[in-house]
Amino acid sequence: MAPPPPAPVEVTLPLTPPQVVETTTALVWPADDPSAPAVILAHGAGTDMRHRHMHRHATDLAAAGAAVALFNFAYTESGRKRPDPAPRLESAWRDVIVGLRPHLGGDRRLVVGGRSMGGRIASMVAAADAAELGIAGVACIAYPLHPPGKPDRLRVGHWPALTVPTLLVCGSRDAMAPTETLRECVATHMPQGIATVHVLAGADHSFRVRKADGRTEDEVFAETAEVLVDWLGKL
Known part of the structure; x- marks a missing residue:
């Protein structure tokens, strides 16, 4: 078993107006191997970068040798609960990518992604500006394909514009x-050959599992880490 990664370094990143705060906070796990990828993950709508799920994803990847960072969107940094409109979330993502490059290693292959809303917004940024921002891949964990109870409102309008490898890890019980x-x-919507879909048996949107499924939450997160590390190795 790999040793646990060291504690992350906290950094402050400037944000481009208009945002509800001028700066936001990120946590960075540097990597020693210059060939290791850099991964930036964003939190979901109802959490923040310090949520245990985000910390688990980050430390799993850091333990596997990747340079990893988590960050707060501006609304979260300000203590608000309601997410900002998508254009502001996208703007924050772009600022974070630029601001974190020196901390992660500017020459590393960069993967952006995150849980639920964070991964969705990352994919929107990649669809629009992958080449400009140097994005090599997108890793979406629990991608929210549609809002709760609204299966007709599919969030795939930007998918045809994606040009980089895209990983979608979702639970088999994700409503x-x-x-x-x-x-x-x-x-139907993604360019042929760029997408990898991995389904976590028994997991819901929050990766909860039932006793009847015969597995634990820890096993679900361990499987997610294995999939992420394997996919990163193939980029």
Whole structure:
């Protein structure tokens, strides 16, 4: 078993107006291996970068040798609960990528992603500006294919513009991303050959599992880490 990664370094990053705060906070796990990828992950709508799920994803990847960073969106940094409009979230993502490059290693392959909303916004930024921002891949964990209870409002309008490898890790019981619908949308809306879909048996949107599924939450997160590390190695 790999030793646990060291504690992360906290850094402050400037944000481009208009945002509700002028700066936001990020946590950075540097990497010693210059060939290791850099991964920036954003939190979901109802959490922040210090949520235990985000910390687990980050430390799993850091333990595998990647340079990793988490950050707060501006609304979260200010203590608000309601997410900002998508354009402001995208703007924050762009600022964070630029601001974190020196801390992660500017020459590393860069992957952006995150949980739920954070991964969705990352994919929107990549669809628009992957080449300009040097994005080599997108890793979406629990992608919210549609809002809760609104399966007709699919969030795939930007998918045809994606040009970099894209990983989608979703639970088989995720009501916001039914497996069959997710696979159909990937086949219909994503450019051929760029998407990898991995389904976590028994997991819901929050990666909770039932006793009847015969597995634990820890096993779900360990499987997620294994999938992420394997996919990063193939970029």
